[in-house]
Amino acid sequence: MSLKVINISKSFGSQNALNNVSFEIKKGEIVGFLGPNGAGKSTMMKILTTYSKADKGEAFVNEYDVLYKPREVQKSIGYLPEHNPLYKDMYVKEYLAFNAEVYKISKKRINTVIEQTGLSPEAHKKISALSKGYQQRVGLASALLHDPEVLILDEPTTGLDPNQLIEIRKLIKQISKKKTILLSTHIMKEVEAVCDRVLIINEGILVADKKLADLREENEQIIEVEFDYRVEEAFLERLPNATKVVNTAGFVYEITFGTSKDMRPVVFDFAHDNELKTLQLSRKNKNLEGLFTELTGN
Numbered sequence: 686m687s688l689k690v691i692n693i694s695k696s697f698g699s700q701n702a703l704n705n706v707s708f709e710i711k712k713g714e715i716v717g718f719l720g721p722n723g724a725g726k727s728t729m730m731k732i733l734t735t736y737s738k739a740d741k742g743e744a745f746v747n748e749y750d751v752l753y754k755p756r757e758v759q760k761s762i763g764y765l766p767e768h769n770p771l772y773k774d775m776y777v778k779e780y781l782a783f784n785a786e787v788y789k790i791s792k793k794r795i796n797t798v799i800e801q802t803g804l805s806p807e808a809h810k811k812i813s814a815l816s817k818g819y820q821q822r823v824g825l826a827s828a829l830l831h832d833p834e835v836l837i838l839d840e841p842t843t844g845l846d847p848n849q850l851i852e853i854r855k856l857i858k859q860i861s862k863k864k865t866i867l868l869s870t871h872i873m874k875e876v877e878a879v880c881d882r883v884l885i886i887n888e889g890i891l892v893a894d895k896k897l898a899d900l901r902e903e904n905e906q907i908i909e910v911e912f913d914y915r916v917e918e919a920f921l922e923r924l925p926n927a928t929k930v931v932n933t934a935g936f937v938y939e940i941t942f943g944t945s946k947d948m949r950p951v952v953f954d955f956a957h958d959n960e961l962k963t964l965q966l967s968r969k970n971k972n973l974e975g976l977f978t979e980l981t982g983n
Contacts, residue, residue, distance in 0.1 A: 687710050687711060687712045687714075687746070687747060687834065687835050687865035688708075688709065688710040688733065688744075688745070688746055688835065688865065688867065689709050689710075689743075689744065689745040689748075690706060690707055690708050690709070690729070690733075690742070690743075690744045690745075691707050691742055691743045691744070692705045692706070692707055692741065692742040692743070693705070693706045693707070693729070693732060693739045693741075693742035693743070693744055694706070694739060694740050694741045694742055695725075695728055695732065695737070695739050695740050695889075696740055701888075701889045702725045702728040702889050703725045703728055703729060703732075703739070703889045704888075704889040704890050705742070705890075706725070706729065706742075706886070706889070706890070706891045707742075707891065708884055708891060708894060710865060710867060711865070712834070712865050713861075713864075713865060714865055714866075714881055714882060715857075715858075715861045715865075715866045715868065715879055715880045715881050715882075716866070716867050716868065716880060716881065716882045716883070716884060717868050717870060717875065717876030717879075717880035717882070717883045717884070718730075718867055718868060718869040718870070718884050718886065719870060719871065719873065719876055719883050719884065719885045719886070719977065720871060720885060720886040720887055720981065721871060721887065721981050722871060724871075724886045724887050724888060724889070724981070725886050725888075725889040726839070726869040726870075726871075726886060727767060727839055727869065729869075729886070730764075730766075730837055730839050730867075730869055732744055732751065733746060733751060733758075733762070733837060733867070734751075734758070734759070734762055734764045734837055735751050735755040735758050735759060738752065739752075746758045746761050746762055746835055747761045747834055747835065749761065760831065760833070761833055761834055761835055762833050762835050762836070762837055763828030763829050763830075763831070763833040763835070763836045763837070763864075764828055764836075764837045764839075765821075765824045765825055765827075765828045765836075765837070765838045765839065765841055766839050767839040767840040767843065767869075769820060769821060769823075769824040771812050771820060771823060771824065772812065773811070773812045773813040773820075774811065774812075774813060775811065775812055776809070776810065776811050776812070777799070777804060777807060777808045777809070777810060777811075777812060777815075777823055778795060778799070778808055778809075780812060780823065780827070781795045781798065781799070781823075781826060781827060781830065782795060784827050784830055785830055788830055788831040790830065790831050794830055794831075794832070795830070798826040798827075798829045798830055799826060801826070801829065801860070802822045802823075802825050802826045802829070802856060803822060803852075803856065804819065804822050804823065804826055807819050816849065817844055817845055817846075817849060818845055818846070818848075818849030818850075818852055818853060821841060821842075821845065821849075821853055822853070822856065824841075825838075825841070825853075825856065825857075825860070829860070833864070834864065834865060835864065835865045835866075835867070836860065836861075836864050836865070836866045836867070837866075837867050837869075838857070838866065838867070838868045838869065839869045840869060840870055840871075841853060841857065841868065841870075842854070842870070842872070842875060854875070854878050854879055857879050858878075858879050861879070868880060873973055873974060873977060876897070876973070877897065877973065880897060881896065881897060881898075882894070882895065882896045882897060883895050883896075883897060883900075883973065885976070885977060885980055885981065887980055887981040887982075892980040892981070893976060893980055895976070897973070900973050900976070905941065905942070905943055905944075905945075906941070906942050906944070906945070906947075906948065906968060906969070907939050907940065907941050907942075907968070907969040907974075908939070908940045908942065908948050908949055908952050908966070908967070908968055908969070909933075909937065909938070909939050909940075909965070909966070909967050909968075909969055910937070910938050910940065910952055910956070910963060910965065910966050910967075911935075911936055911937045911938075911963070911964040911965040911966075912936045912938075912956065912961045912962060912963060912964065913936065913961070913962040913964060914936060914961075915932070915935075915936050916938075916961065918930040918931070918932060918938070920959075921938060921940055924940065924942075924948070924951065924952065924955055925951065926942045926943050926944040926946075926948065927940055927941070927942055928941050928942065928943045929941040936964070937965075939969070940952065947968065948968075949966055949967075949968055952966060953966060
């Protein structure tokens with residue numbers, strides 16, 4: 686096991702941040718750690734990375750106990766915290782060289798991680814001159830410097846614009862080919878885009894552990910579609926297997942279907958046959974959203 690957590694609990698005064706949380710993550714998995722703000726995600730990350738100690742329970746990284754073998758754990762983990770702690774007055778290569786000295790590793794790794802994270806066009810600049818997306822890449826490059834087997838990423842796409850967000854998603858997916866990744870977020874689309882499995886935590890309690898493939902196989906889905914003008918919900922209810930139609934905003938509709946078959950082609954053909962212009966068409970993971978709402982009340 687790359688990560689193993691056994692009955693971890695942590696309190697801050699009268700507030701229980703984590704309550705008997707247990708899970709395991711195998712080598713090579715990309716696991717989304719999902720929950721509302723304040724659910725306990727960052728607290729668990731800090732315990733796994735040895736920045737904080739649990740009140741009770743055990744946690745292991747590559748079979749090293751986080752309490753008794755902190756140095757070995759730190760060598761095994763690459764960590765990108767929620768608030769990326771960069772020295773912004775440094776140049777990119779200067780900052781990475783500084784971290785290479787901390788890890789006591791060859792500076793030859795600097796060019797490797799710069800290329801791996803797509804930083805080459807910006808490597809000559811000061812970090813303060815970089816966009817938020819490229820600053821996140823610097824944080825990832827630093828986390829990868831010592832070639833860890835496990836990556837722990839805490840809200841890696843917070844504050845990014847849509848283009849930067851897509852770039853970081855692709856980068857995480859690429860890195861995951863050789864790493865085990867625990868990705869903390871409160872954004873379900875991030876989990877859907879890059880993860881194999883999801884852990885959902887609420888008020889310090891682990892309330893779900895699901896493979897996304899299992900969720901997708903369940904016989905229900907939502908198609909979000911936008912037309913060029915408003916139509917009646919009853920008109921869209923004529924679609925095969927449609928169980929519910931909601932006009933969410935303007936000319937945008939969410940259509941729930943009671944089938945696992947991808948209904949996007951059916952909706953597109955239906956619109957074309959009825960002389961409707963389709964402006965956008967996407968499939969939402971109804972089951973992940975529904976599960977999250979049911980278990981967290983958000």
